[in-house]
Amino acid sequence: MVLGITWATSWVARTADVISENRTELTTLDRAIGDGDHGENMDRGFSAVRLKLADLPEGAVPSDALKMVATTLISTVGGASGPLFGTAYLKAAGAIAGTSELDGAAVVALLTAARDGIVLRGKAELADKTMIDAWTPAVDAATAALAAGKTEADILAAAADAAEAGAESTDPLVARKGRASYLGERAVGHRDPGAVSSALILRAGADAAAG
Amino acid sequence: MVLGITWATSWVARTADVISENRTELTTLDRAIGDGDHGENMDRGFSAVRLKLADLPEGAVPSDALKMVATTLISTVGGASGPLFGTAYLKAAGAIAGTSELDGAAVVALLTAARDGIVLRGKAELADKTMIDAWTPAVDAATAALAAGKTEADILAAAADAAEAGAESTDPLVARKGRASYLGERAVGHRDPGAVSSALILRAGADAAAG
Amino acid sequence: MKKLINDPKNVVAEAAAGFALAHSDIVSVSFDPIFITRSDAPVAGKVAIISGGGSGHEPLHGGFVGYGMLDAAVPGPVFTSPTPDPIFGAIQAVDGGAGVLQIVKNYTGDVLNFETAAELAEADGITVRTVITNDDVAVKDSLYTAGRRGVAGTVLVEKIAGAAAQRGDDLDSVAAIAEKVNAGARSMGVALTPCVVPHAGEPSFELADDEIEIGIGIHGEPGRERIQLEPADNIVERLLTPILEDLPFASGDRVLLFVNGMGGTPQVELFIVFRHAAEVLKQQGITVARSLVGNYVTSLEMQGASITVLKLDEELEDLWDAPVQTAALRWGR
Amino acid sequence: MKKLINDPKNVVAEAAAGFALAHSDIVSVSFDPIFITRSDAPVAGKVAIISGGGSGHEPLHGGFVGYGMLDAAVPGPVFTSPTPDPIFGAIQAVDGGAGVLQIVKNYTGDVLNFETAAELAEADGITVRTVITNDDVAVKDSLYTAGRRGVAGTVLVEKIAGAAAQRGDDLDSVAAIAEKVNAGARSMGVALTPCVVPHAGEPSFELADDEIEIGIGIHGEPGRERIQLEPADNIVERLLTPILEDLPFASGDRVLLFVNGMGGTPQVELFIVFRHAAEVLKQQGITVARSLVGNYVTSLEMQGASITVLKLDEELEDLWDAPVQTAALRWGR
Numbered sequence A, B: 001m002v003l004g005i006t007w008a009t010s011w012v013a014r015t016a017d018v019i020s021e022n023r024t025e026l027t028t029l030d031r032a033i034g035d036g037d038h039g040e041n042m043d044r045g046f047s048a049v050r051l052k053l054a055d056l057p058e059g060a061v062p063s064d065a066l067k068m069v070a071t072t073l074i075s076t077v078g079g080a081s082g083p084l085f086g087t088a089y090l091k092a093a094g095a096i097a098g099t100s101e102l103d104g105a106a107v108v109a110l111l112t113a114a115r116d117g118i119v120l121r122g123k124a125e126l127a128d129k130t131m132i133d134a135w136t137p138a139v140d141a142a143t144a145a146l147a148a149g150k151t152e153a154d155i156l157a158a159a160a161d162a163a164e165a166g167a168e169s170t171d172p173l174v175a176r177k178g179r180a181s182y183l184g185e186r187a188v189g190h191r192d193p194g195a196v197s198s199a200l201i202l203r204a205g206a207d208a209a210a211g
Numbered sequence C, D: 001m002k003k004l005i006n007d008p009k010n011v012v013a014e015a016a017a018g019f020a021l022a023h024s025d026i027v028s029v030s031f032d033p034i035f036i037t038r039s040d041a042p043v044a045g046k047v048a049i050i051s052g053g054g055s056g057h058e059p060l061h062g063g064f065v066g067y068g069m070l071d072a073a074v075p076g077p078v079f080t081s082p083t084p085d086p087i088f089g090a091i092q093a094v095d096g097g098a099g100v101l102q103i104v105k106n107y108t109g110d111v112l113n114f115e116t117a118a119e120l121a122e123a124d125g126i127t128v129r130t131v132i133t134n135d136d137v138a139v140k141d142s143l144y145t146a147g148r149r150g151v152a153g154t155v156l157v158e159k160i161a162g163a164a165a166q167r168g169d170d171l172d173s174v175a176a177i178a179e180k181v182n183a184g185a186r187s188m189g190v191a192l193t194p195c196v197v198p199h200a201g202e203p204s205f206e207l208a209d210d211e212i213e214i215g216i217g218i219h220g221e222p223g224r225e226r227i228q229l230e231p232a233d234n235i236v237e238r239l240l241t242p243i244l245e246d247l248p249f250a251s252g253d254r255v256l257l258f259v260n261g262m263g264g265t266p267q268v269e270l271f272i273v274f275r276h277a278a279e280v281l282k283q284q285g286i287t288v289a290r291s292l293v294g295n296y297v298t299s300l301e302m303q304g305a306s307i308t309v310l311k312l313d314e315e316l317e318d319l320w321d322a323p324v325q326t327a328a329l330r331w332g333r
């Protein structure tokens, strides 16, 4: 399918669904190495997003949907993940501003801008045991898939696969950012909740493209 | 044996022993229908009493020992049982003041004065589910035994038996005095801790007389 | 049992020592026997007010010793009335020649021990009056029981009587005002969890994960009835209805609404309780003219709360507003 | 989960409503978005001080809004930073023309959301300065972590900076004093039990009956190490030693000793902790010139305590003693 507003809204709607389905799991992960509210935070945000989807004007383009997600998350999530994901969607929207149909290059630009936005706000590096450990592999995989001439759907699928692997890769790490960093060695063996929610978001994007 | 100072000090010492042996049981009973401190209160008092036994002067008579118990309990036990048992021992001492060897009549006078002292302070009646339910049957049994010409030891044994039966008789009662009275019907089925400690005290007196 | 203590036997003495160090500007503490007095006691010519009872209800009573409230507090062992000696010692330490008022919560042990102390003081030539508080509507008051218990309302009696004594009222007037506050105050509490008395080491009673005790006392005694956990608003109505019916409170009344924490309940929950209690009073045309929310009369770490409603008039409002400077209640100076 | 609440979603709003009713003389509360301001805000010409963060730490921060302390507090959901909107709303409501100081506890979420709010305010022409508190010595401070957490010491920063703003200091001076207090304060805490976040419904971590967490945070995060329960005096030394070594504090120093309850710990235990902490300081030649004991920065119903030591000088002592009139901290008026 072509990645237009239908895909964008479907991505957002599917994200809202998987986040609420995984709300308890995300909170449980956060209870282990954080403060046990990540699922609640994300679900509060994306429930608000779901309500606003309907208000998107006629002729809205993907960047309009992402911008709505950004401002809604910033004003409803709170915590660390609110500003981080909010900035991610804001920068992503900027990277594809106005475009009504995204090609592979636009998809890679969108993902790259999102990741860069998170780094800009949170200053995390790879292997700090944060959501970046899902986003950076996703961006790299998407870039490679684009170079290999894959379809938009395959590019998003590659990003989702890499994000999931990236989330798993946080298990053995000691955290250097966020609450988990207070735990030192005790964070080892636990998966970073923000990396898991990031992988859920990217998988929803791929599923939306797969139709 | 004749009931002189040896008997009196042995009674007090044995009481201190059984109270500390039964401390946990008394507290458990008080937890069910009171505030869970009766064993602690009594043990605090009689531990202090035990220490003071040694200070009894040469030539002390039974009333001196009971007076010492009275003042010590009043100044160490606190709670409801402190003033009540304190007054009991004070009145008991008064009833046998100066006597060096107690005959049966003196024993009955001692027990009666103790019981009257508790009523004077606490205003409890029979079947109010208090220590009085142990003391009044004990006084009656002792009086009967005296009339039947029993020995001092048998009089004390009769009092102890009756006190134990009296303590058991509190099980089905609703309390009308003390903390247990706040529970209404919920006190039914539980034994009154003060009645149990009273029976322990009287049994110790009989054992001391039995030699 | 999990507590920040050393030897359970030393809990009261060590806490008193810490209290003395932390609040040396307001109180002095005597250790043998243990009692807490205003650092400027005795105040010549002022009626002295003392209170006390078992420990484990902090800040009651030591936290209310100071200008405009209590002259002395006598802490007994946890949940056990103090003996007459420390009470008598406190009376002697604070008597300023105008007599001493004892404010005693209605428990047999407290009543008997303060009674004995009063006898010792009278024998010593000190005039002592005693006011017994019994604001707990959870307990039926009748000739056939020990009568209603004194609970959170005791704080209001101590604050208002303390202000009367501070402004110079004589012993009879201070006692009369204390009686008036007690007569106009009604309380009832709920427990979500029991508490653990240090020397007992076990919970004072058992509660299932979905059970609460309505009409709880402040000594870990079980309450009147055990029910399933309910939304806070329902619980508030279970506590408030018997309170309002008992006095009774009526439309047009001005009241002080006091939501008291039992010790282990977070402040957000106390304000959620206060919110609905105020709502209910408003619906009934009763004006909440003064309020108090916090842990003032506790049961160690027990989770739960009590609601107290006090009928006000101009005199009581003025005395409530009068300056007070204690560790736990302070305003106006 | 056993709590005196209605719908977990409404905990913060209903508690704010109760708080507004109980303390209408001191604060006003805005509900959409939720923030608490001094009832006389904005105070023209005075530097305004705001703070905030996740709820569940009450009385922090709402209990410290009032004369001589905070101009506004912004409570987020339980243990979750508020979003920029209510923070921005609070800034606009209290700005008196002399600029606004944000006192923010060092948690990524709080820092990022207050940062965004400050950007919005600056765009609106309001000068905003931010001071990040990070007094928790349990967390190693390094470039490779989010840095030390802001915990109980935050109350001392708010009181002292609040007094500086109240006496008329300008924004830079108030910010400098806040930085100075934060720089001189060190804290560490212990948990005996976890807490239960209402919307999670389960304990934030598990602790065996004989285990305690040393170096606990205030959001139900686990601490640095888990050890067997010990006598209070040993625990006090475990907390105090790293505190004293970190600054370091030295013989001859004058300090404020603050023993903070985590919410579910009875007052007697806090004073037992204070007693030994004061003893240890005395042995080291450090003078406890001021003290504070109570539940000020809590973690819902968590049982435990934290110790904070603040290095004092004449200016800080004067500002500490200056009048304050808030729901949770009040003296001098």
Ligand SMILES: Nc1ncnc2c1ncn2[C@@H]1O[C@H](COP(=O)(O)OP(=O)(O)O)[C@@H](O)[C@H]1O
Pocket (backbone or CB within 6 Å): A030, A034, A035, A037, A038, A041, A042, A078, A079, A080, A081, A082, A084, A118, A121, A122, A123, A124, A129, A130, A131, A132, A177, A178, A179, A192, A193, A194, A195, D079, D080, D081, D108, D109, D110
């Ligand atoms: N500096 C940072 N950079 C990137 N991601 C971060 C950073 N700090 C925290 N995170 C992410 O935020 C997640 C926690 O989000 P959440 O629980 O909603 O917020 P909070 O920690 O405030 O409760 C972590 O799992 C981590 O992935």
Ligand SMILES: Nc1ncnc2c1ncn2[C@@H]1O[C@H](COP(=O)(O)OP(=O)(O)O)[C@@H](O)[C@H]1O
Pocket (backbone or CB within 6 Å): B030, B034, B035, B037, B038, B041, B042, B078, B079, B080, B081, B082, B084, B118, B121, B122, B123, B124, B129, B130, B131, B132, B177, B178, B179, B192, B193, B194, B195, C079, C080, C081, C108, C109, C110
């Ligand atoms: N008015 C009374 N008359 C006689 N005995 C009483 C009275 N009130 C209480 N008691 C006795 O005191 C006992 C409780 O003693 P204790 O637990 O030591 O004191 P407290 O109730 O103050 O904790 C009860 O079991 C009962 O036997």
Ligand SMILES: [Mg+2]
Pocket (backbone or CB within 6 Å): A030, A034, A035, A036, A037, A038, A079
């Ligand atoms: Mg979290």
Ligand SMILES: [Mg+2]
Pocket (backbone or CB within 6 Å): B030, B034, B035, B036, B037, B038, B079
């Ligand atoms: Mg008892």
Ligand SMILES: [Mg+2]
Pocket (backbone or CB within 6 Å): B035, B037, B079, B080, C054, C079, C080, C081, C109
């Ligand atoms: Mg008792």
Ligand SMILES: [Mg+2]
Pocket (backbone or CB within 6 Å): A035, A037, A079, A080, D054, D079, D080, D081, D109
């Ligand atoms: Mg959080």
